[in-house]
Amino acid sequence: MSPDEPPDPGSGRKPYEKPTLSEVALRPEEAVLGNCKTMGVAGPAEGDCTALGGCMTFGS
Amino acid sequence: MSQELALDIAGITIALGSDADLPIEAEGAARKFVCTDRPQDRSDFRPEVRIRTRWGETVEPPAADLLFDPGKGLWRLYRLGHGHRFVFTAPLLGPLPYQAASFNEDFSEGEVEIRREVFGHRVPVYPLQYPLDELLMVHLLSHGRGVEVHGSGIVSPDGSGTLFAGQSGAGKTTMAKLWFGQPGVTILSDERVVLRQEGDDIWMYGTPWHGDGRIANQGRARLRRIFFLRHAERNRIAPVSSTESIARLFACGFAPFHHRAGLDYTLQFLEQVVNRCTCSELGFRPDHSAVAFVRDN
Structure with a gap:
């Protein structure tokens, strides 16, 4: 069916819709683990953490 | 010890x-x-x-x-x-x-x-x-168990789960704090939840990996609705197509990018999630009107 043809009401098929392209942002820094959102450093390196590795806030 | x-x-x-x-x-x-x-x-x-x-x-x-x-x-x-x-x-x-x-x-x-x-x-x-x-x-x-995503997970008094998904800055913790203290509401997480399938249902689990709100609770709920968050001048819900919902969830999720089979599984699983839940975009004001708005819609 071409875009200009009206849909056949008896066919039960959806009318043609032109494909669209939309972008969804993938943020690499959030898609992989290893940063602390608050400190910017992994747990053990940051003295303010609750314990050696106790990150208070995990990176997004 | x-x-x-x-x-x-x-x-x-x-x-x-x-x-x-x-x-x-x-x-x-x-x-x-x-x-x-x-x-x-x-x-x-x-x-x-x-x-x-x-x-x-x-x-x-x-x-x-x-x-x-x-x-x-x-x-x-x-x-x-x-x-x-x-x-x-x-x-x-x-x-x-x-x-x-x-x-x-x-x-x-x-x-x-x-x-x-x-x-x-x-x-x-x-x-x-x-x-x-x-x-x-x-x-x-x-390895066939589910997907972890960036999102705050709310359990309503009727036991149904709502996921507010979004990348950093979208308002996950803000939304979780707005729901905090609401009668009968449990908050599983303000930052990360795990989604798993059991039969025809998708279950949302709390995780230890909290955000600024430090809300991390063990528990789970059947997931009914997914909102992709964004801050807005007024509360508004907009539909999101299935394809875009899968893409948005993937962008909010964690996948092993070095592992082809794991990536394939993740995408297939997210398709199951989208097919079983209502997915929408939620523009919200960062005040309690957003909670009432979500409850009423």
Whole structure:
């Protein structure tokens, strides 16, 4: 069916819709683990953490 | 303090053990996910994952075996025979890895090595300290168990779950705080939840990995609705197509980018999630009108 043809009401098929392209942002820094959102450093390196590795806030 | 520990995160049981000279215990929000009934003492205990912890040399494999490097120098993943080896470094702790963890192919068995020079005076130690705990979970999930996503998880008084998904700055913690204290409402997390399928239902689980709101609770709920968050001048819900919903969830999720089969599974799983839940975009004002708006729509 071409875009200009009206849909056949008896066919039960959806009318043609032109494909669209939309972008969804993938943020690499959030898609992989290893940063602390608050400190910017992994747990053990940051003295303010609750314990050696106790990150208070995990990176997004 | 214990030489044995069992965790239950998103319905996955992880048994941790250590050598006699290395006391271990959970720390931070992970404490909420410790199995308090000590299932490791029962003869019929069958955890999905068994991990041994010991003092070790934390040797980094040769560069030729590198599988994935996220680029921040904090951890790297190497091929180790048919298995995997994570190596963890931190600038303040010197050039040598402070911790390493080796796992078999399906991550059901592993060994954590901890450098005594770094941790020897800070025992007991939590063997799965971040980011190892979350890396392990992401890989376990990608072997047919589910997906972890950035999102705040709310359980309504009727027991149904709503996921407010979004990348950093979208308003996950803000939304969780708005729901905090609402009668009959439970908040599973303000930052990360795990999604798993059971029969025809998608279940949303709380995780230890909280955000600024520090909300991390063990529990789960059948997931009914997913809102992709964005801040707005007024509260508004807009439909999102299935295809775009899968893409948006993927962008909010964690997947093993080095593992083709894991990526394939993740996308297939997210399609199941979208087919079983109502997905919309929620523009919201950061006040309690957003809670009433979501309840009424």
